[in-house]
Amino acid sequence: MKKRLYLELENCIGCRSCLAACTQCGGHEERNRNYVYDVNPLVNRQTMPLMCLHCVNPACARSCPAQAIQIHETGAVLSALVEKCIGCQNCTIACPYGIPKFDTEQNLMYKCDLCIDRTKDGIPPMCASVCPSNTLQWLTDEEIEAKQKQFNLDNGKWVTSMPYLEGETNVKVNLPGILQGVTKLF
Amino acid sequence: MQSTIATTKKKERSINDAFASHFAKSMFLTVVGLFILTFIGTRMFTHVDLNLYGYMVGTIVFIGGFFYRFIAWGERPPTKIFIKKGLKLLFRKSTPKTAVNHLAIYDFIRNRGIYRWIQHILIGWGCVLACLVTFPLVFSWMYFTMEDNGYYTIVLFGMNVMHVKAEGIIAWLSYNALNIAAIMVTAGVVMALNRRLKNMQARAEQKFMYDFLPLYLLLFISITGLLLTFQNIVLHGWMQPQMSLIHQFSVIVTLIYLPFGKLAHIPFRPVSVFARNYREHYGEQQMKECKVCGDHFVSVEQSSDVIQVLGANEIDFNMQDGFNLAELCLPCRRKYRISRFSGFATHQVKVKEANQNAKG
Secondary structure (H helix, E strand, O other): OOEEEEEEHHHOOOOOHHHHHHHOOOOOOOOOOOEEEEOOOOOOOOEEEEOOOOEOOOHHHHHOOOOOOOEOOOOOEOOOOOOOOOOOOHHHHHOOOOOOEEEOOOOEEEOOOOOHHHHOOOOOOHHHHHOOOOOEEEEEHHHHHHHHHHHOOOOOOOOEOEOOOOOOEOOEEEOHHHHHOOOOOO | OHHHHHHHOOOOOOHHHHOOOHHHHHHHHHHHHHHHHHHHHOOOOOOOOHHHHHHHHHHHHHHHHHHHHHHHHHOOHHHHHHHHHHHHOOOOOOHHHHHHHHHHOOHHHHHHOHHHHHHHHHHHHHHHHHHHHHHHHHOOOEEEEOOOOOEEEEEEOOEEEEEEEOOOHHHHHHHHHHHHHHHHHHHHHHHHHHHHHHOHHHHHHOOHHHHHHHHHHHHHHHHHHHHHHHHHHOOOOOOHHHHHHHHHHHHHHHHHHHHHOHHHHHHHOHHHHHHHHHHHHHHHHOEEEOOOOOOEEEEHHHHHHHHHHHHHOOOOOEOOOOOEHHHOOHHHHHHHHHHHHHOOOHHHOOOOOOOOOOOO
């Protein structure tokens, strides 16, 4: 059963478990590849995670002169192949979400690979498996559709990737509560 | 109409018109170059080593495959930019240093891990050494003659460069250069195989055909090459002719495969020097200011090149807020995305991003 990473952004409590978990993934060499942002840092405590959304037509891979960014058969846009990356940093400029990180010492780009060692076998990525607030979930397409039905108020406020992102993505993003003015109770 | 255009258009005469394609031109020039070098090297074809004839054919086929792959690769929009501008910037003062760092001592690999660096030095320099010996022998650019008893003359491109004792150290190193290379490559490949069997990330991503096959091919070449020496010294040449054919087969298969698999990163690596020059040169010229925070984050040239490359791929990130996403620094671009999610202009709040690096 193919599952996707699904983000319910407004659930985020800013604990940064996902960052810590990211460092612990097999090939991540103890460096996290995701982000957590304060939405309005001087006013309230709302936070939102941001990570690679795994575009269907990834700008990073398109801009890579070395074909170092490969797309896995599961749809995950992988971190640069170490032997091919030439360190030009085109990908960091191309990515519409500012996700790829660059290591100057190693002359190597690294980014979220959706924990490919796990997700290729259907195990959720590290971030989703530790998230305590259900911000990051690992769901089948049916479950995502059910979510959509649950939150759709026919006011066009459902946000799942398009048209609020720059292109179709494999990670689905959703913000039901905030846009609908609903306060969630846990 | 068309005929008038044809007559009024200034006729450009270029050597390129003589060839059907880039590929045809590169192939023609290279084969002619090899032919001339071989003509000189073999003293007008009087010293051709026909034992190595198979390697010669293999090399020509390899060159064909290499140009095919390299030219197809160079036609991609981003690659084209780097190759074109890289060639223009080739004679920067820093080029020799960058080239040595990237292509000879692999500094960046040492920063990725000392184990992988040793493995790379062994395989890389083993292969370079082997190529430096093999190709001159194949095209007879280098050969040995014995005029006086007990002394070899090393002939390079038809010139007698050295007169060495047949039992001396230089002669010994010449006979054993390929053995030394084979031992280096074998050691490196064993290290690489060991890493691929133990390292969890490698195990997650590796594929047999992509990651293991080139290693096995290198091992195949090295072992059969070492066996040749072994058969000569210990077995009095038993089965040596057969083994030399097997060895030849292994080398030719690897050569032909080289531009198409993982080993292609060897001929493509010089582009990393181009990329470094490109970033340094245009970085010195003018840096791009982030449209939100004003930080300098990349050269103006690269920002516009990326926008153009994405345009060639029909990707366009011009925002209604009046900027292209490639004109924002990375933290501002991320905050801008948060603002698109939340409806609140996070990127306009003058607070630096914090707590983004978890210490695992």
